[in-house]
Amino acid sequence: MASARLLLRPVYGPACRLPFAASRAPSSLRLHPRFAYTPISRHLSTTKILGSSLTPSNEPSTDPPTETTETVPSPPDPLNSPVTTLPGNLELPDRSESSSQFNHIFKIGKVYFSFFKDGMLNIFKNYKATRQLQQRIDASNGSIAELVKEGAINRSEYQHIIRTRHDIRRLPMFGVIFLIFGEMSPLLLPFVPSIVPGTCRIPRQLERERRTKKHRKDKSWPKILAMPLEKRLKTSKKSLRELTSQEVWHIAKVLGIEPRVLPLGSLARKRVERHTEYLELDDILMKRHGGHEQLDAGEELLRAVEDRGMEVTGLEEHDLREKMELYQKIRVMEGGAKPGMWLLTEGEWHQLLDVDSESRAKNAGSTGKPGARRI
Secondary structure, three states: HHHHHHHOOOOOOOHHHOHHHOOOOOOOOOOOHHOOOHHHHHHHHHHHHHHHHOOOOOOOOOOOEEEEEEEOOOOOOOOOOOOOOOOOOOOOOOOOOOHHHHHHHHHHHHHHHHHHHHHHHHHHHHHHHHHHHHHHHHHOOHHHHHHHHHOOOOOHHHHHHHHHHHHHHHHHHHHHHHHHHHHHHHHHHHHHHHHOOOHOHHHHHHHHHHHHHHHHHHHHHHHHHHHOHHHHHHHHOOOHHHHHHHHHHHHHHHHOOOOOOOOHHHHHHHHHHHHHHHHHHHHHHHHOOOOOOOOOOOOHHHHHEEEEEOOOOOOOOHHHHHHHHHHHHHHHHHHHOOHHHHHHHHHHHHHHHHHHHHHHHHHHHHHOOOOOOHH
C-alpha cells in the first residue's frame, strides 16, 4: 500500500527536486518544475532555429539580385481627345441554335443596356475631368480663343470640353428615355438621334446619320453648281454676312449642322458662324500639337474629316488622311476656315490647288526665286 502511494505521488513533489545549483537560484530565475526534467536538447534546438531566423547572417547571399523596374506613366496626349469622349465597343452576341428568339433579344437588350450605362458614366467622368479646365475658361472671361492665343490649352483639352458640353445638354432627355424603356431604348433612339449623347451612339446609328447627311448634301449641290464657277469663286471670298440665305443653308447642310427642328435662316447662319470659329481654333491647335498626321485612326479621324464637311462613308484611313491634307492646303490658301470654302466641291479644291501651284511655279521661273505662298 505504501509503494502504491509512492507511485501515485505527483511528479512535481519533493522527489523531483531540482539540483543544488538550481535550488539555490533566485525564485525569479527558477525553472518551473514541469520543465525540470525536459531534455535540454529540445530547448536548444528551438533556440537555435529561432536565433537563425532572427539574427542576420554574415554569409553572402547566393540568390541573384532582383531588378526593380519602375513603370513611368506616359504623358497625356495633347492632340487626340480622351477615349471617354467616344462611344465604347459594342459586341452583340450571336444567336445559338438552342436559344429561343426571346432569349436572344433579351441578351441583346442587356448588351445595349450596359453600353448606354457605360456611356452615361463616361459623361459624368468627363464632366468631373473638365471642371478645372472650365475654371480656366471662366478666368479668361469665358473665351476659349484667349486660352488658345496664350497657349494655355491643347487640342485634347479643347475637344474634351467641347464634346462634354455637347453630351451634357443631351443627357436629361436621353436619361428619361433610358430609365423608362431600358433595354427597349435602342428601338426608339434611332428616331430621335439629336438627343443621343456622343458617348452613347451605337455604330448603326452613326452609319445612318452619315448616310442621311450625305443624302442632304447631294440634294443641295445641284442648286449651287448651277452657278458659274467664277461667280462661286468670288462668293467664296465673301464674309458670312454677305452670303445669301440659300448659300448659308447649303453650307450648313455640307457641314451637317443645319437646324431641322426650327428651320430658321438666322439659326442656320448662327450655327455656321459658330462652327467655322470652332474649326479655326481646332486647326490652330491641331497644327500646334503634331498636325493631322498624328490623329488616331478610327472615330477620332472620322470626326475630324466629318467636322470639315467632307465625305467619310466607306473610306479607308489613307483616304481620310488625304482629305485632311486637302482641307489644310485649301485653308492656308483661303487664310483660314472661311464659310465660302464649302460653296466649292472637293474636286474644285483640287483644281484650285493645281492652278495655285502652276502660278507659283511660273512666278518662281520668272523671278528666279521660289514663289511666295499666298496665305
